[in-house]
Amino acid sequence: MVKNSIEANAHSKWPGLVAGLAVGITLLVAGCLAGGGDTRPVIPAAAQTSAPPAGPATGSDGPAGTSQALEITATPAGAWQAMFQRTPYPYASPLPPPNQTSLDGTYTKEEPFLATPVHCLRCPDYAPEGGVWKLSLDKGIFRIFYEGTGWRSMGSFTVEGDRLTLFNDPNCTDVTGTYTWELQEGNLVLREVEDPCAIHLRAINLTQKSWLSCRPPNPEAMVTDHWPKPAGCE
Numbered sequence: 001m002v003k004n005s006i007e008a009n010a011h012s013k014w015p016g017l018v019a020g021l022a023v024g025i026t027l028l029v030a031g032c033l034a035g036g037g038d039t040r041p042v043i044p045a046a047a048q049t050s051a052p053p054a055g056p057a058t059g060s061d062g063p064a065g066t067s068q069a070l071e072i073t074a075t076p077a078g079a080w081q082a083m084f085q086r087t088p089y090p091y092a093s094p095l096p097p098p099n100q101t102s103l104d105g106t107y108t109k110e111e112p113f114l115a116t117p118v119h120c121l122r123c124p125d126y127a128p129e130g131g132v133w134k135l136s137l138d139k140g141i142f143r144i145f146y147e148g149t150g151w152r153s154m155g156s157f158t159v160e161g162d163r164l165t166l167f168n169d170p171n172c173t174d175v176t177g178t179y180t181w182e183l184q185e186g187n188l189v190l191r192e193v194e195d196p197c198a199i200h201l202r203a204i205n206l207t208q209k210s211w212l213s214c215r216p217p218n219p220e221a222m223v224t225d226h227w228p229k230p231a232g233c234e
Helices: 002-034 076-085 201-207 219-224
Strands: 105-111 131-138 141-146 152-160 163-167 177-184 187-194
Touching (some): 076 152, 177 201
Antiparallel strands (some): 163 177, 177 187
């Protein structure tokens, strides 16, 4: 008797359950059709905005940077020009004021190839390898570049009388190098007083040959651009 009563109650509930399930399915289908079937989560507009492209490297050659950290470009000329977008970092001494000096200019030299160049992953800094080297002295900033491998460095300099002082070089942050200088027909001759930077290689590099000036020798050459330019002078 009790069993028959339970079965009767269960059968009486089936129509209601079926009707409720049908309504739920209808609402689900309608919702999918209205939304185009796209069930992906909505991303806020701010999160969808992509980051702006990185601009060119500018600013100082900071403490994390080294002479190798500057932006690499496709050609030696491009890499040389890219150096002028950066300034030294005051590692050991404040940056000197950006005043013009009697040595300001661009100079080059061409070292002989004494042996077949050998590829190295970390060549010694300032090693005077064969090929064209460029040196810029510009209002308290020196920049040096080797076309053969793209090696380069920069730092600060001051001029007092016949003394040239170099400092804030990322290859020897706590070293100050001192030289005497002389201009011979516009070409720069340096002689070491004391400079232990890069196991003494900076002094060897800077002093073993004269640096030829990229400045035209006279106004006519400046206007016509017809003069025997040293290798490396654009």
